[in-house]
Amino acid sequence: MLKKTLILLVAALLFILGACSNDKEESKKSPEPKEPAEHMEEMDHGEMDHSSSGEVPEGLKEQDSPTYPVGSQAILETEHMPGMKGAKATISGAYDTVAYVVSYTPTTGGKKVEDHKWVIQEEIKEAGSNVLEPGTKVTLEADHMPGMKGAEAEIESSEKTTVYMVDYVSTTNGEKVKNHKWVTESELSAVK
Template identity: 55%
Template sequence: MAGMQHGMDGGSVPKGMKAAANPKFPVGSEVVLTADHMPGMKDAKAKVVGVYATNTYAVNYTPTTGGAPVKDHKWVVQQELKGAGAGRLADGTQVTLATDHMPGMDGAKATIAGSTTEPVYAVDYDMNGMTMKNHKWVVQDEMKAASS
């Protein structure tokens, strides 16, 4: 659950991201998050603000700012890896991160710990009295439909 340093606004998505065709939760959908990437996330109500088709990775890395290694950070997308090309990378592949989800990520050397090709989402949600805007990323299996 290393993610407590995420900013409240996730910013724009990387260049080259393609919208997912026929996602389970289209943009505007109200969902409940089942992921616990950070405290207060699990069971939070969220609104889908973007859904994309790409390769999505869990990574292990040591922050460029120092500190303890981060294990199984979920998630970074293909477009957030320097020189990754278009093909899905195998577990164990060494990569360089090109994103700043958390301090010390941009430029950090990382190892692919796992991956998925399921749709990946940007969501807005309320957590511990704060609104997280355009939070990146949650994969489709980490959310469920909100009950009406």
């Protein structure tokens, strides 16, 4: 009887120790938690509607003499999403407006999207013509990502600039992207 009890105790002890070591192994395998901004950056890129119909908001004015005219080519110097940086883009539209960096909580639920680039003046409900100050609460009319349209947002920063709609081929997966909205002038460079 004593021998049986001792065997059961040893088996239970081995079981407990085995479970503890598995927990430690699992925690070693788990990736380090990402910084929130890093996570949001990935979500932002992954869920973005890369292509669009090319329709522009009412009231958006074409730029008379853009640095990169419609039909010309430029190199993308930004990485709003994987496969953009370094891609050769064809300009499909150039507009004079104010571009905003915004943070918002999607109407579809989920975590807050931080520092989304770009939403333009004409994609903000009742924005009027004045430049909106950082901290201003707004409602988005842009539909670049699921849950963006109708979302409550906060202005993080603004830039009076020419924004471009561009066509390009992703450098990571070869996806053809048509009428991507928006890239600012500072995010483009001349083709050499």
